[in-house]
Amino acid sequence: MSEPQHAPLRLLIHGASGRMGQTLLRLAAERDDLRVVSAVAPTTADAGLLGQPFHPVTDLENAPDFDVAVDFSLPAAFEAILSLCAQRGAAFVSGTTGLAAQQQRALQAASRFVPVLWSANFSLGVAVLDDLVERAAAALKAWDCDIVEAHHTRKLDAPSGTALALGAAAQRGGADPRYASLRAGDIVGEHLVQFAGPGERIELIHRATNRDIFARGALHAAAALPGRAAGSYRLRDLLGNG
């Protein structure tokens, strides 16, 4: 007998007109386990939303029912979609960076009611780099640790969320990282973590060449999170699921 077919999970994409939102809409359409029920953005003016189930930001509280929201927007818009998920009992996946401490606390508070997953970087390569950085820092405690990130000129926050997350990994290993940021052209995202000692250096580099890697990771999380217990999840918790 064949496996029972499940109805696709109802997906709300918050920040749908943006670079990541457009990538998410394109890749979600390729999956049969997710169905976009709301593409939320300030306006339909962006041609990329034509033909999508557009829902305006100004009417967020009346969005159609959904099982999971994926948010790649702005820090200023973060709490509204987080609260809606908590009210509706929906799972919440976010990659929005530049969050204030208060917004991180709001995320933890919401995790008492619904499953949430926030990650500064949804790529597999950066998840591996994070482990490498912690191990290198632990082995090279007396060396200088510097994190250099480069992104497109439209990026608003600096250092990038990924740079800060890699810095936290370095700190767990005992290093005291310094940060530098470059904004140039259409660079998707590059992160160099350098450990420098007397007479030698180690450079660990991740280069993203397109946004599909982030969107695929976020959609994987969106498919795996609904139905789980309330709590705060990490990407690695969901490997092998969804």
Ligand SMILES: NC(=O)C1=CN([C@@H]2O[C@H](COP(=O)(O)OP(=O)(O)OC[C@H]3O[C@@H](n4cnc5c(N)ncnc54)[C@H](OP(=O)(O)O)[C@@H]3O)[C@@H](O)[C@H]2O)C=CC1
């Ligand atoms: N964690 C990860 O793996 C990744 C994280 N990011 C992060 O994701 C975020 C978005 O990046 P990107 O797509 O490049 O940014 P964009 O500026 O291209 O997109 C931002 C989106 O948010 C929308 N928006 C603006 N104001 C509001 C509001 N009040 N409510 C809801 N939506 C709003 C914008 O609408 P409009 O177009 O009308 O302005 C747009 O759709 C950033 O924080 C970035 O750092 C990016 C890539 C990967």
Ligand SMILES: O=C(O)C1=N[C@H](C(=O)O)C[C@H](O)C1
């Ligand atoms: O804004 C971006 O583009 C990106 N933001 C994330 C970050 O701040 O680290 C992830 C990725 O580097 C792209």
